[in-house]
Amino acid sequence: MEHIVIVGASAAGSTTAQTLRREGFGGALTVIGDEPHLPYDRPPLSKQVLLGAWAPDRTSFGPSTTYAEQGIELKLGSRADRLDLDRRTVELATGEQVAYDRLVVATGVRPIRLQQGHELKGVHLLRTLDDAIELRKALVEAASVVVVGAGFLGSETAAAARQLGCDVTLVDVAPAPMALQLGAEVGWMIADLHASNGVRVIGGSKVTCLHGTTAVEAVELADGTKVKADVVLIAVGSRPATEWLDGSGLPCADGVLQDEAPADVYAAGDVARWSSRRFGQSLRLEHRFNATEQAVHVARRILGNDDPFDPVPYFWTDQYDAKIQVYGVVPPDARLVVTQGDPAARKFVAHYVSEGRLSAVLGWNMPRETRQDRALLTAI
């Protein structure tokens, strides 16, 4: 009987397994995950879970019985340590060898750490459910919070901390929050959103060190400013979790290069890099929807469907009352053209145009209209 092994038990891994089963795969299926929890959803961690609007278990993708009924073996709390492509085996941290006929790599990403300071109490990272539970506990008690890094995770956490009543400072090396992801113009609008909600936004500033003896006390910036902090979240990006593949011969370069992988190895989710025909570039996306879309694609490819993976990416962020949604890929040099609504009213749709071509559609509190404009991207 054919055995498919999926390493990674988050959105991409569990969706690959469940799609394979639902669409007719009759062989053995094993999903290996390093966290002890059953598969769960990550986007609510920095939103509903931090705010306390959802109990942590509401993020679950379902009880263990679902997997048992589908004939999916979950090996949780098990870290994959090594891959042997010739012998087609995955070695776990326990030394156990798991043999596969086909392998799906869905190990996601790991947060980048600062060089110094993580040993101090009050300094947090946010990737897992346990991280979110710990951070929420700390935020509820905290007076002053510094969030280092104003990408998706940092900006959403700053919003949640502010809504929990903390005094919040959001720092980034970029001039404005999410400028890297959404361009400077939208970045300034997000800076305004945070400022109007009472967050101190410091752009263009690098954190040089964290102060404190056992617990963190302050964050020092490059210009010497010290910002007081009981709680610090480090959200300065992440790296693909591919250390376990080192030396295996599986082609990796900031992610698993799935176009170059052997025929019996696939990749899905945050860890996977592919070359996008539609956008004419190599892409690796740390977005929730991509995890699903790529997982479904990998499952269908295993089942014999040869369609290329060439999606229109979709991502979103929720901060305060703002829902910001993007279809497409935002080029760094793009021009932003507002096509509907009014940014001053915080309700608008805008197009990113680069080299005379529409590359992405952004909506701010206009979900229906934004989705309707997505058709413009597939019409090209």
Added chain:
Amino acid sequence: MMDVTIDQEGCVAAGQCVLAAPDVFDQRDEDGVAVLLQNPSADQYDATREAALLCPARAIQLSE
């Protein structure tokens, strides 16, 4: 007979269900939350399953 349930509190207004099955789903004007236009007919089952599969909040439950 396919029964569709939407967890509107869990819905993230991505609109992917409308893209997959435009005759079955729509989005509310004010917040983009998914609404059911009608229970799917047999020829809409595949599209409805695709919508449930792709939902990034797993907010669509089907019972068949």
